[in-house]
Amino acid sequence: MTATVITGLAPILVYFWPAPPKGQKKGPINVALQTPVDQLQDGDAVKFDAPRNPNSAFIMADGGGDNAPGELAFGGFVVKNQGKVNVFAINCSHLGCSVALAKAAPGHPEASFDCPCHGSRFRLDGSVLHGPAAYPLSHLSWKQGPNPSEIEVEGIVLGF
Amino acid sequence: MAIPHPRDIQVAVVDWLDERYPFTKAVDEALYQRVPNFANAFYYCFGGMVFILIVFQLLTGVLLAMYYIPDATGNPAPAYNSVLFIQNDVYLGWLIRGVHFWSANLLIIMVLLHMARVYWTGSYRAPRELNWIVGVLMLLIVLFLSLTGYLLPWDTKAYFATEVTIKIAGSAPPAWLGAAIREVLQGGPVVGPPTLQRFFTLHVFVLPAVIVLLMYVHFRFIRAHGISEPL
Numbered sequence: 301m302t303a304t305v306i307t308g309l310a311p312i313l314v315y316f317w318p319a320p321p322k323g324q325k326k327g328p329i330n331v332a333l334q335t336p337v338d339q340l341q342d343g344d345a346v347k348f349d350a351p352r353n354p355n356s357a358f359i360m361a362d363g364g365g366d367n368a369p370g371e372l373a374f375g376g377f378v379v380k381n382q383g384k385v386n387v388f389a390i391n392c393s394h395l396g397c398s399v400a401l402a403k404a405a406p407g408h409p410e411a412s413f414d415c416p417c418h419g420s421r422f423r424l425d426g427s428v429l430h431g432p433a434a435y436p437l438s439h440l441s442w443k444q445g446p447n448p449s450e451i452e453v454e455g456i457v458l459g460f
Numbered sequence: 461m462a463i464p465h466p467r468d469i470q471v472a473v474v475d476w477l478d479e480r481y482p483f484t485k486a487v488d489e490a491l492y493q494r495v496p497n498f499a500n501a502f503y504y505c506f507g508g509m510v511f512i513l514i515v516f517q518l519l520t521g522v523l524l525a526m527y528y529i530p531d532a533t534g535n536p537a538p539a540y541n542s543v544l545f546i547q548n549d550v551y552l553g554w555l556i557r558g559v560h561f562w563s564a565n566l567l568i569i570m571v572l573l574h575m576a577r578v579y580w581t582g583s584y585r586a587p588r589e590l591n592w593i594v595g596v597l598m599l600l601i602v603l604f605l606s607l608t609g610y611l612l613p614w615d616t617k618a619y620f621a622t623e624v625t626i627k628i629a630g631s632a633p634p635a636w637l638g639a640a641i642r643e644v645l646q647g648g649p650v651v652g653p654p655t656l657q658r659f660f661t662l663h664v665f666v667l668p669a670v671i672v673l674l675m676y677v678h679f680r681f682i683r684a685h686g687i688s689e690p691l
Contacts, residue, residue, distance in 0.1 A: 316644055317643070317644065318643060318644070318646070318647040318648045318654055320648070321648070321654075352535070357649075357650060366627075372649055372650055395627075396627075456649065458648070458649070458650065458652065460533055460648075460652055460653050460654075
C-alpha cells in the first residue's frame with residue numbers, strides 16, 4: 301500500500317519541479333555602460349539593466365536580508381568611490397525595490413543610494429546609512445570587458 | 461387516431477423516466493423544503509449569495525477563457541494583449557470581465573459575512589463542526605483563486621503583487637523549504653512565463669473543480685443537519 305502510494309505520487313511531485321527551459325545558462329553577461337568605467341568620476345555611479353534580448357538577469361555574489369547569494373537582479377550600478385570601483389545589484393536589501401543614486405545636495409549632505417519604497421539609504425561603498433535595510437547592497441561579480449564601456453557581469457540567460 | 465394532448469406527452473415522458481430512476485422524488489426532495497421562520501432573516505442569505513457569486517464566476521470565467529491566452533513570453537505578452545482585446549474589442553467583453561472582477565471582490569466580502577453569521581448564530585457547534593471545516597477549506601480556496609487570478613492580466617500590478625506573495629510564501633522556514641516552495645510556485649528562478657502557466661492551470665482547472673466538489677459536500681451537510689436554530 302505505502303509502496304503503491306509512493307510510486308504513484310513520486311513521479312507527480314518530481315513533475316512539479318521546474319525544468320530549466322532550453323537556452324537557460326549561467327555565465328558572464330556583456331553589458332554596455334553609458335559612461336565607461338575609466339571615465340567615471342569619484343562619487344559617480346552609472347546604472348545598467350539586464351539585457352532583454354536574450355532575457356537575462358544578474359546573479360548576486362553576496363547579500364543579506366531580502367538579497368542572498370544566488371538571487372537574481374535585473375539591474376545594477378557601477379560606482380566609483382574613493383578611487384575604488386564596485387558593482388552592486390540594484391535591489392535594496394530590505395524588500396528588493398530598485399535603489400537610485402542621490403547625489404549630495406542641500407538637505408542631503410552625503411551621496412547615497414536611496415530606496416524609494418521605505419527610505420533605506422546606502423553609502424557608495426554599499427554599507428547601510430539608514431534603515432530599515434539591515435544589510436549592505438549585494439555585489440555582482442564582474443570584470444572589465446573588451447573595451448572600457450563594456451563590463452562582463454556574472455548572470456544567467458533565462459531562456460524565455 | 462386522436463392527437464395527444466401536450467400534457468399527456470409530458471406525463472408519458474416523466475413516467476418513462478421515473479420508471480428507470482426516481483427523478484420526481486429526487487427533485488421534490490431537493491426543492492420542496494420548509495424554511496423555518498427564524499431563517500427568513502436577511503443574514504441567512506449570505507451563504508446563498510456566495511453560491512450565486514461562485515456560479516457567476518464559473519460562467520464568466522468560461523467566457524473569459526474563450527479569449528484569454530495564457531502566454532507571458534515577449535513584451536507586451538499575448539496574455540496582456542488578450543486581456544486588452546477582451547476589454548476593448550470583444551463584444552460586451554468589458555461587461556463579462558467586469559462581472560468576473562467585481563464578483564470576485566464581492567465574493568470575499570460575502571464569504572466573510574457568511575462566516576460571521578455562522579459564528580454569531582453559533583451554527584458551527586456540534587454536530588455541524590465538519591461543515592465549518594469544509595467552509596474554512598473553501599475560504600482558503602477562494603483566497604487562492606483570488607491570488608492566482610490576480611496574476612493573469614500580466615500587467616505591472618499583477619506581476620509585482622505576485623512577486624510579493626511568492627516572496628512571502630518563500631519565506632517559510634527553514635530556508636531550503638522556503639526556496640523550494642518559491643521555485644515550485646514560480647516554475648523557475650524568477651516570476652516569468654512558467655509562473656503564469658502554473659497559476660492559470662490552478663485558477664482554471666484545479667481550484668474551481670475542488671470548490672464545486674466541496675460546495676456539494678457543504679450543501680449535503682446542510683440538508684443532513686437542517687438549518688441550525690438560533691441561540
